[in-house]
Amino acid sequence: MRLTRRLARATLAWTFSAATAIVPVAAAQSLLYRPPNSGGSWVPDAGVLQFNFMHRFVVASSIGSNKVTNFPTLTFALGLGHSLAIGTHYSTNSFVVRSPYRPNEFELFARWRLGAGEGDGGLAVSLTPAYNAAARSLDGEVAVDYGVGRLTLSGAARGIAKPFGVSANARAALAGGATVRVNDYIALSADVAKYLGLDSTAAWSAGLAFVIPGSPHTFSLHASTATSNSVQGASFGFSRVIYGFEFTIPIHFSRFAPWFSRHDRATPLHGPALSAAADVTIGRYRYAADSVVVTAGQAVRWVNRDAVAHTVTFKSPAVRSSQDVAPNGTFVSVFERPGTYHYRCAPHPSMKGVVVVK
Numbered sequence: 033m034r035l036t037r038r039l040a041r042a043t044l045a046w047t048f049s050a051a052t053a054i055v056p057v058a059a060a061q062s063l064l065y066r067p068p069n070s071g072g073s074w075v076p077d078a079g080v081l082q083f084n085f086m087h088r089f090v091v092a093s094s095i096g097s098n099k100v101t102n103f104p105t106l107t108f109a110l111g112l113g114h115s116l117a118i119g120t121h122y123s124t125n126s127f128v129v130r131s132p133y134r135p136n137e138f139e140l141f142a143r144w145r146l147g148a149g150e151g152d153g154g155l156a157v158s159l160t161p162a163y164n165a166a167a168r169s170l171d172g173e174v175a176v177d178y179g180v181g182r183l184t185l186s187g188a189a190r191g192i193a194k195p196f197g198v199s200a201n202a203r204a205a206l207a208g209g210a211t212v213r214v215n216d217y218i219a220l221s222a223d224v225a226k227y228l229g230l231d232s233t234a235a236w237s238a239g240l241a242f243v244i245p246g247s248p249h250t251f252s253l254h255a256s257t258a259t260s261n262s263v264q265g266a267s268f269g270f271s272r273v274i275y276g277f278e279f280t281i282p283i284h285f286s287r288f289a290p291w292f293s294r295h296d297r298a299t300p301l302h303g304p305a306l307s308a309a310a311d312v313t314i315g316r317y318r319y320a321a322d323s324v325v326v327t328a329g330q331a332v333r334w335v336n337r338d339a340v341a342h343t344v345t346f347k348s349p350a351v352r353s354s355q356d357v358a359p360n361g362t363f364v365s366v367f368e369r370p371g372t373y374h375y376r377c378a379p380h381p382s383m384k385g386v387v388v389v390k
């Protein structure tokens with residue numbers, strides 16, 4: 033009887049830890065920092081493939097039988113490190129090129145981000161050169177975002193060689209928007225964009241975005257007049273309001289390591305772990321000690337008491353960052369050099385802490 037109970041308890045514990053261990057955790061592009069139509073200045077971390085699925089639709093009763101017309105856009109962006117990414121936007125029902133009608137819009141882009149990281153606050157600038165294959169147009173965007181507290185202001189200036197693919201008259205477009213985080217999980221956002229000197233409707237969007245707790249995913253429900261989110265697609269509005277959602281999925285290639293090795297990813301508790309000079313408990317989506325002070329050569333140990341995985345991700349590449357720290361898992365790092373080391377949790381950027389090494 034006792035054995036059965038013990039077995040049952042062990043199975044339950046194993047199931048729980050297995051279930052939480054596979055919670056995908058990543059430094060993620062978040063909809064809590066940009067409005068629905070904004071290309072934004074985000075760049076995935078190196079080794080992360082960001083997959084954002086946006087789906088908008090309109091019910092065209094005039095066609096009969098409440099025909100639903102869909103406007104899907106898939107975004108893929110690969111982080112190359114050094115704040116660089118390459119990616120694509122692919123829309124299957126784009127109105128960018130209507131004559132000749134090319135509903136399959138494919139845009140290839142690169143992005144380089146300068147300044148603060150997403151969620152850090154402060155100013156960031158990104159350059160996004162792009163080639164729109166449907167419009168056969170060289171396009172590009174300079175985007176700026178400024179974060180202060182719960183507010184992020186976004187702006188973009190765009191250059192488009194062949195608007196709608198039909199004109200050789202290059203045009204500029206401007207975009208601006210704002211995102212307000214109601215709390216750590218929910219944000220409201222809106223933006224507007226328009227071509228300069230071109231007879232076209234403005235594109236706008238307004239939405240509600242939220243974090244899916246315990247995951248790196250964010251989701252937005254929104255209304256907009258844009259049919260795709262390429263540089264061109266986000267710069268003009270369709271005659272009707274279309275509704276939709278976006279779902280953000282960061283894919284960490286390192287997560288697939290178990291396919292190729294049988295090593296356990298848990299952090300072993302030995303060596304410096306036993307002589308950690310400071311302990312930081314992680315609980316309720318907070319680092320219990322915002323800052324700890326140690327002497328060079330000493331170790332700090334983090335213990336995760338939450339039911340979800342967290343990370344200890346340092347800004348400085350000179351300091352070792354953690355992988356996912358599973359519930360009840362620990363992470364230990366030795367600090368060899370004096371300095372002030374800021375860190376945060378990659379999937380929950382509002383979690384922040386500092387290690388001061390004397």
Ligand SMILES: [Cu+2]
Nearest residue numbers: 342343377380
């Ligand atoms: Cu976290």
